[in-house]
Structure formats: structure tokens, C-alpha cells
Amino acid sequence: MTDKKNQVSRRQFLNYTLTGVGGFMGAAMIAPMVGFAVDPLLKGEKETDFVYVMDVDEITNEPQRKTFSTDQVDGWYESQAEHTAWIFRTEEDEILALSPVCTHLGCVVDWNSNEEYPDQFYCPCHDGRYNKLGENLPNTPPTEPLHAYEYRIEDGKLLLGKAKSRKGA
Numbered sequence: 001m002t003d004k005k006n007q008v009s010r011r012q013f014l015n016y017t018l019t020g021v022g023g024f025m026g027a028a029m030i031a032p033m034v035g036f037a038v039d040p041l042l043k044g045e046k047e048t049d050f051v052y053v054m055d056v057d058e059i060t061n062e063p064q065r066k067t068f069s070t071d072q073v074d075g076w077y078e079s080q081a082e083h084t085a086w087i088f089r090t091e092e093d094e095i096l097a098l099s100p101v102c103t104h105l106g107c108v109v110d111w112n113s114n115e116e117y118p119d120q121f122y123c124p125c126h127d128g129r130y131n132k133l134g135e136n137l138p139n140t141p142p143t144e145p146l147h148a149y150e151y152r153i154e155d156g157k158l159l160l161g162k163a164k165s166r167k168g169a
């Protein structure tokens with residue numbers, strides 16, 4: 001003897017089947033669109049890695065101010081980010097490319113601009129001072145050295161990457 005209450009009618013079977021197939025097809029169509037829309041957000045901010053700034057044989061012992069720009073992608077928004085670096089060779093003949101952004105509150109430092117403090121990076125906002133290597137001087141507001149750009153040399157050209165903190169380095 002069969003229990004009719006537990007049987008699935010032809011109409012119910014068709015409903016379940018069509019709903020399942022329809023749902024599957026709908027998901028298959030929508031998933032790529034959602035992925036396309038959300039993907040840039042998941043990738044977040046991206047900047048071009050290393051960019052040409054100057055020829056290596058132009059680098060002297062005196063800090064030179066160089067500006068350069070990088071492509072910046074933030075979600076769907078693409079723009080150019082402008083950067084500045086103070087570039088020179090140290091006494092040890094190493095290349096140093098310093099960020100001009102004061103590590104106190106973000107003003108812009110200048111090299112050798114204050115007659116009272118020759119051969120120093122000087123921040124006019126709160127009298128912040130750094131020596132030539134970008135190390136913050138005691139008893140001035142900054143609490144860490146100027147950040148230094150990562151760099152590469154390729155075919156005699158200096159390429160700069162991101163400016164990194166040297167705190168504790």
C-alpha cells in the first residue's frame with residue numbers, strides 16, 4: 001500500500017526542478033558580474049613598483065631634489081601620485097633617497113634652507129631638524145628619521161620604489 005501524502009506530484013516535481021535549474025542558471029550569470037564589480041575593491045590600492053628618477057652618474061654628494069610620479073590604482077579610480085626625493089651619495093658612497101615628509105606631523109622639509117642650521121634638513125612647521133643622513137636630531141620635534149625610498153639601479157638608471165620608515169633600523 002502506498003502513502004499518497006508522501007508522494008511528489010508531477011506538478012511539484014516540475015516546480016522543484018525548474019526552480020533548481022533556474023536558480024543555478026541565475027547564479028552562473030550573476031557571479032561573474034559580481035566578481036567584476038567587486039574585484040577592484042578587493043585588490044585595493046596599487047602603485048607601480050619602481051620608476052626612473054635620474055641617471056646614477058648625476059648623483060653627487062650634495063642632496064638633489066627630484067620629483068617623479070607613479071600610476072596609482074585605488075579600486076576603480078586611476079590617478080598619478082606625485083613624489084619628491086632628496087637624492088645623494090653618502091660618505092660611504094651609498095645612494096640615499098630621502099622622503100621630504102617630516103616624520104613629526106607631515107610638513108615638507110628642505111635641505112640647507114635655514115642659515116642657522118647649515119647642512120641639515122629643516123622643517124619650518126615646528127623647527128624640526130635632521131642631519132644629512134635624514135636622522136632626526138635630539139631635542140627637535142621629529143621622533144624618527146626621514147623615510148628612505150627603496151631603490152634599484154638598472155642600466156645606469158636610478159629607479160625608486162616606496163618610501164619606508166627607518167625607525168629602529
Ligand code: FES
Binds near residue numbers: 103
Ligand atoms: S611637522 Fe615638521 S617639525 Fe612638526
